[in-house]
Amino acid sequence: MSAKAKKKTSNKTTLKKVCSAYGAAEYTLTSNGLTVLLYPQKGSGIITSNILYYAGARDELPGETGLAHMLEHMLFKTTTHDKKNGIDSGAMQFERETGIILNANTWKDRTNYFFSYPKEHLKRALTVESERMRDLLIENVEFLPEQANVLSEFDMYNGDPEFALAVDMVSTAFHGHPYGHETIGYRPDIASYTTEKLTRFYDRFYQPNNAVLMVVGDYNEIELKKLIVELYGKIENTNERVEHVSVTEPVQEGIRRITISRESATNILAIGFKHGGFPSTEWFEAHTLLTLVADGDNSLLYRALVDTGLASHIHFMMEPTRDPNLGILFVSLTKKAIATQVEEQILSLISSLTTQELKKGLKKTIAQLLTDEAKNRTTSIGIVQELSEYVAAKNWQAYFETDQILKHITTKALQARAKQLFTPHNLTIGYFEGTQK
Amino acid sequence: MHITEKQTPELVITTITNETDSLVSWKLTVDLFVESSIHHQAVLEVYTELLLAGCGKYSKMQFLDELELLGAELSVTARNGMITLSVLARTEVLKKVLTLYTGMLCEPLFLKDELVRSKQMLVNQLDTHKEEARERAYETLKNTLYDVTNRHYTHDPGSLQHAIKKVSRTDITAVHKLFCNAPAVLTIAGTSKNVAAVEKVQKSIAKKLTEELHTQRSEALPAISGRTLVTCHIPGKQNVEFSIGATVPLTLTSKEYPAFVFGLSVLGLWGGFTGRLMSTVREKEGLTYGIYAAHTDATATTPGHWRIMTFFTPEKSPHGVASTLREIKNIVTHGITDDEHKRFVQILNTRQQYKHESSLRRLQELHQAKVAGLTVSELEALHAQILTVTKKEVNSALATYLQPKHLVLAAAGPTHTLKKSLKQTL
Numbered sequence: 001m002s003a004k005a006k007k008k009t010s011n012k013t014t015l016k017k018v019c020s021a022y023g024a025a026e027y028t029l030t031s032n033g034l035t036v037l038l039y040p041q042k043g044s045g046i047i048t049s050n051i052l053y054y055a056g057a058r059d060e061l062p063g064e065t066g067l068a069h070m071l072e073h074m075l076f077k078t079t080t081h082d083k084k085n086g087i088d089s090g091a092m093q094f095e096r097e098t099g100i101i102l103n104a105n106t107w108k109d110r111t112n113y114f115f116s117y118p119k120e121h122l123k124r125a126l127t128v129e130s131e132r133m134r135d136l137l138i139e140n141v142e143f144l145p146e147q148a149n150v151l152s153e154f155d156m157y158n159g160d161p162e163f164a165l166a167v168d169m170v171s172t173a174f175h176g177h178p179y180g181h182e183t184i185g186y187r188p189d190i191a192s193y194t195t196e197k198l199t200r201f202y203d204r205f206y207q208p209n210n211a212v213l214m215v216v217g218d219y220n221e222i223e224l225k226k227l228i229v230e231l232y233g234k235i236e237n238t239n240e241r242v243e244h245v246s247v248t249e250p251v252q253e254g255i256r257r258i259t260i261s262r263e264s265a266t267n268i269l270a271i272g273f274k275h276g277g278f279p280s281t282e283w284f285e286a287h288t289l290l291t292l293v294a295d296g297d298n299s300l301l302y303r304a305l306v307d308t309g310l311a312s313h314i315h316f317m318m319e320p321t322r323d324p325n326l327g328i329l330f331v332s333l334t335k336k337a338i339a340t341q342v343e344e345q346i347l348s349l350i351s352s353l354t355t356q357e358l359k360k361g362l363k364k365t366i367a368q369l370l371t372d373e374a375k376n377r378t379t380s381i382g383i384v385q386e387l388s389e390y391v392a393a394k395n396w397q398a399y400f401e402t403d404q405i406l407k408h409i410t411t412k413a414l415q416a417r418a419k420q421l422f423t424p425h426n427l428t429i430g431y432f433e434g435t436q437k
Numbered sequence: 438m439h440i441t442e443k444q445t446p447e448l449v450i451t452t453i454t455n456e457t458d459s460l461v462s463w464k465l466t467v468d469l470f471v472e473s474s475i476h477h478q479a480v481l482e483v484y485t486e487l488l489l490a491g492c493g494k495y496s497k498m499q500f501l502d503e504l505e506l507l508g509a510e511l512s513v514t515a516r517n518g519m520i521t522l523s524v525l526a527r528t529e530v531l532k533k534v535l536t537l538y539t540g541m542l543c544e545p546l547f548l549k550d551e552l553v554r555s556k557q558m559l560v561n562q563l564d565t566h567k568e569e570a571r572e573r574a575y576e577t578l579k580n581t582l583y584d585v586t587n588r589h590y591t592h593d594p595g596s597l598q599h600a601i602k603k604v605s606r607t608d609i610t611a612v613h614k615l616f617c618n619a620p621a622v623l624t625i626a627g628t629s630k631n632v633a634a635v636e637k638v639q640k641s642i643a644k645k646l647t648e649e650l651h652t653q654r655s656e657a658l659p660a661i662s663g664r665t666l667v668t669c670h671i672p673g674k675q676n677v678e679f680s681i682g683a684t685v686p687l688t689l690t691s692k693e694y695p696a697f698v699f700g701l702s703v704l705g706l707w708g709g710f711t712g713r714l715m716s717t718v719r720e721k722e723g724l725t726y727g728i729y730a731a732h733t734d735a736t737a738t739t740p741g742h743w744r745i746m747t748f749f750t751p752e753k754s755p756h757g758v759a760s761t762l763r764e765i766k767n768i769v770t771h772g773i774t775d776d777e778h779k780r781f782v783q784i785l786n787t788r789q790q791y792k793h794e795s796s797l798r799r800l801q802e803l804h805q806a807k808v809a810g811l812t813v814s815e816l817e818a819l820h821a822q823i824l825t826v827t828k829k830e831v832n833s834a835l836a837t838y839l840q841p842k843h844l845v846l847a848a849a850g851p852t853h854t855l856k857k858s859l860k861q862t863l
Contacts, residue, residue, distance in 0.1 A: 046794045076710075096711050099784025101791070103709075118790050148723025155750050156726050159570075159675030263673035266568055297489070298501035307554050312561035334561045360502070367508030371527055374459045378795035436672060 013233035015225050022400035031233045033209035037396060038224065039216045039387070041380055047217030048380035049125050050114040051133070052391055055205035057108045057185075058178040058323075059244060063192070066185015067201050069106040070150055070193055074202075075113060076104075077142040079135040090128045100125070101381065106183050108321045110392040116381045119218050123227055129213070130231040133206060134238070138195045147193060154184050161266050162330050165430045166317075168258045169272045173326045173428040177249040208235050210242040212391050217380035249324070255424040257431075264434035267333040269342055272428035273421045275327045278320035279390060279398040284405050285417040286327060290316045291368070292361030293350060294329055300357070301331070304349060310337040320389040326428065339431055350422050358411040366406045373402070438799060439629075440813055446620070447643035450636060451803050451813065453626040455796045461627030462525045462797055463635050464804045467619045469612060470518025473585060475592040479600035480608045481515040484616075486555035487609055488513045491546040492537075500537065509534045511541075517734070518588040519808070520616060525797075528631055535638045542617070542642050547609050559601050563594040570678040570849040573669045575746070578680035578847035581667050582742050589734060617642075624804035626796035661843045664863040668856060669849040677754050677850035681761060682744030685838050689737050689809055695822040696834035698732055701743055703773045703781050703831075704764065704839075705730030711784055714745065714764055724757040725749055737810030743839065751851055755858040758846065762862070765841040772832030782824055789820055 013031040020026070024039040060067050075091070082090050095102050100117035113132075115125040157163045167182045174180030184190075213232065215224060252274070276282025294301045294316045305311035311331045318327035331346070333339060376382040390399040398405070420426065439454045471477060489511070490497040504511055509526040511534075526534040566572065576591045583589045592600070623639055625632045661683045687694045705712035707729040710720070714728040728747035735741030745765075749757035773781075792802050806816040846863060848855070 044794050045790065092710060095709060097780055097783065099709075099711065099781075099787035101709065116791075118787060145721065145723040149719060149726060152719075152723070152726040152750070152753075155675055156748060264568065265673075266565065296501075296505075298498060298505060303498070306558055306561075309557050309561060312558075312565045332565055334564065360506070364502075364505040364508075367506055369508075371460070371508035371510065371525065374527055375525065375797065378460070378797055380794070434673070 013229050015229060021397050024396070024400075026396070029208065029228065029232055032207075032235055032237055034232055034235075035212040036228055037212060037214045037387075037391065038219075038221070039214070039383065040219065040221065041217050041383070044218045044380065045119055046116065046380050047119050047122055047125070047215065047219050048114055048116040048384045049122075049129065049216075050112055050214045050384045050388055051129050052212045052214065052388055053111045053206055054109065054210050054242070054244065054392075055201070056106060056110050057181060057183040059201075059205065060178065060181070060185070063189060064197055064201075065181045065189045066150075066183065067189075067193065067197060068111055069183055069185065070147070070190065071198055071201055072104045072106045072111050072113075073146045073150055074138055074143065074198060075132050075136060077146070078137050078139075079131045080137060081131045081135055083137060090131055094121075094124055094128050107392070108179055108183060108319065108325070110388075112388050114381070114384055116384075122219060122224065126227050126231050130235065133208070133211070133232075134235055136202060136206075138198050138202065140195055143193075143195050143198070147190070150184075150190055151187070154187055154190060157184060158187075161260075161262070161264060161268055161432045161434075162270070164260055164262070165258075165268060165270050165330075165432050166328060168260060169270060169328060169428050169430040170326050172256050172258045172430075173252075173272055173274065175250055177247045177323065178245070179321065179323065179325050203238050205242060207237040207239065207242070208232065209237050214384060214388065214391065216383045216387070252425050256428040258428070259431045259433055261433045261435050263436050264432075265436045266432065266434045267337075267339065268430075268432040269331045269333055269339045270430035270432070271329045271331075271343065271346060272326045272430065273329075274324055274426050275318060275421060277323050277325070278393045279395055279402070279405070281405060281409065281413075282417070283318070283320070284402075285409055285414055286421055287318055288362055288365045288406070288409060289350075289353075289414055289418055289421070290318065290327065290329065291365050292353075292357065300349060300353075301329075301346060304345065305331060305337075305342065309334055310342055310345075320393065322393045328430075343429060347422055350418055353415065353418055355411050355415070358414045362406070362409060362411065362414065366403060369403060369406060438793070438796060440799075440803070442813055445640070445643075448620070448639065449622045449807055450639075451624045451807055452632045452636065453624070453796050453799050453803065454629045454632050455626070456628050458627050458631075458796050459528055460525060460797070461528055461531050461625070461631040461635065462523075462800055463623065463625040463639075464521060464523050464800065465639065466519050466521040466622045466804070466808045467616050468519050469615055469619060470588045471615070473518070473588055473590055475596055475600045476603070476608075477518075478592055479597060480604050480612050481518070481520065482559055482597070483552070483555055483601060483604045484609055484612050485513040485515050485520065486559065487547050487551060488541060488545060488613075490551040490555065491548060492540040493544040493546075495540070496546075497551055500541070503537055504534070507533055509537075511538070528628065531631055531634060535634065539638060539642060545613060547606055547613070549606060552604075552606055552609065556601050556604060560598045563598050563601075567594045568671055568674070570669075570671050570674050570676070571746070571748070573671065574678040574680040574847050574849035575744070577667050577669045577849060578682055578744060578845055579742070581665060581845045581847065582661070582682065582684050622804065622807045624800055624807060626800040661845060663843060665845045666856070666859055666863055667845060667847045668852040668859075669847070670852045671850050672853075674850040676748045676750055677848050677852060677855065678748045679758070679761075680744050680746055680847045681758075681844060682742050683840065683844040684740060684742045685732065685735075686740050687735065687838060688740055689735050689811060689819065690815070693830070693834045693837065694735070695819060696826040696830040697838050699781060699785070699823055699826050700768065700773060700831040700835040700839070701730050701732055702785060703777050704768050705745060706781075706784065707731050711780075713768065714747075714761065717764055718747070718757065718760045722756075722760055724753050724760060728761065735809070737815070748850075751855055754848070754855055755862050758859060758862045762841060765839065765844075769835050769839050769841055772835065773828060775828060778828040778831065786824055
């Protein structure tokens, strides 16, 4: 049973301003260290609030992979407050009665929970969120069916060849670092969860001094601050400090390879490369390079492989994680392509990128970033989804400075980065071999 | 946001103006459905590729480079016999984007080597598509519900590959001529100055109608009798994707349409956890991760279909299907409750509020409505009707139009060993 929050009211609890920039402001709740980030968007009538816990896949023990994600599912179940009032789940009832948008997602460094709603529901949203921070009941009656749902979710992802490849590639790429397992975890681990394991994780990480409450949208600031102090000020931390394990990945010596064989008509070549943490210049250099090389119908690899009939699709993924992680370039091969030859062709293309190509690529990346920012920042939910990744990386101000980061990147730096990323001792190569004739 | 509507012989224009918008966006849809032959379908697919493959003095690479250096987005898609152009750009680059856009429509190159490249690329992409179980399940459903002459019918990937290989440059130039001469639906969002600029350019491009399209439209809906199982075997998949549904003889302007859509929302509102199917099949029974219901493809004058989308593991499929069919039967037999009626009025009202949060969301909604033949006031009236239907009207509509004994169950994935058990479920 999780520790119950003590209802201690302090008259001296305030939101102390830490800093402000670009129209947003960061505060600390003086009673318990909760970080609060507020960013007004007047006139829309909509608010999105998000709470981020610094708890993710990186915090899981061996044999308990995916626990952070399982707990995320449980946060939509009953709290002690709900039980007293005879309801199943305050969060789900909120959605069922009002139609507000709610959801959550877990990743390597953090777990996010958000509500997006017409502004008249502000108090209810913040109340529900405050109640499940420390008052969750984790009991078998709700846990067991939800465990089945998570297993369904796992099965859904695992059916995708690219997902299956990515799972094997990260576990091959990382020997020590906890980024070596996918967020959803391994199926045997999921099947072996207990309420005790979940409660232990919940008690360790779900507390105010390990969380950031973000509110973006059309709110009244005075009303909002008052609510935050009233609802969150009384929640106590179970630990004075939350310890996160810090692991430095051992040096990789030489290229690493894995193969998955399944009955399928699909063949996929995946090239994994370790890149810097987000939102460092290193990360953006890597992202700019991969955009030039593999993003869209006009990218270099699209022209070299899709237009020539060697591939049907090309794309890449790079997660915005705090520590260095594995980015992956996926190439869906056609029947006439030979994987080893395509691999060679890709690495050769990247190693011979010209200054002109890089210069043009950088210009395009900046132009596209400006458009993406304008597009994603038209709604409070779009802002929260992007801003939370910067919060997870503990650098929210960089959200507003991305164009400046990009403008300082030089073609010389890109050339050096290409060489560094695609050198053999930085690579993990994966091959999904479809055995269906 | 300020919305206006106007109409010329060539264009149905809707504008959404917001003086604080830093983006300008527009959609242009032209209905090119002439016949549902596989050849015509193949030509439209190739046309969507070739329209972006160079114009005027620009090769494909140069044209796309210019767009990307401006940070602009331009896509061309084909669906149900209609071609849609979607454009998004920052206001400061609009003038240059409009120049490129005009060039694309007025001086497309349709080069022979680009034709060869496009066809090969599409054929290769169809190989990948053969294994996309979710899409294949939905196509299989629609191909059972609709006659082969109907615009919603999608020819199978293998046949489409053969047809694509036969598409000629003459076919492409002919369809482009149709595109330029057919009436179009245009919806624009941005500041008033930018909206006016786009409208002006589009009007200058639109040619006077010189010929009528001789459309052979068949909207015949074959009657679904009994429960039909149709499978698409894709070995090696971990899950079985399902699309369950039936045609409904309701258009967007039918009297019972609002009540039917309300009832279907209670059954399985798309997205979120509020629908009955999510509460039971997922939350209580743990059979799937997601299960939703919707009514789609109806227009102001033609009917559409309802469908349920979900997936189950092979082992859970018979149970999952049985549970789903049970929920359909329950809602038809017992109707919705007073509590559900009250809650869903609120839920659907909230959903509508989100659409007003940004010009881009509004653009999406209004364009879809205009293509379906509704005016803005008709759309708003429809929303109001949905929110004011009575419980009795909802239950009557469900009993009439959601027929649990007459539907199609389409499954795609490792279905060979499941056919028998799924048939028994039916």
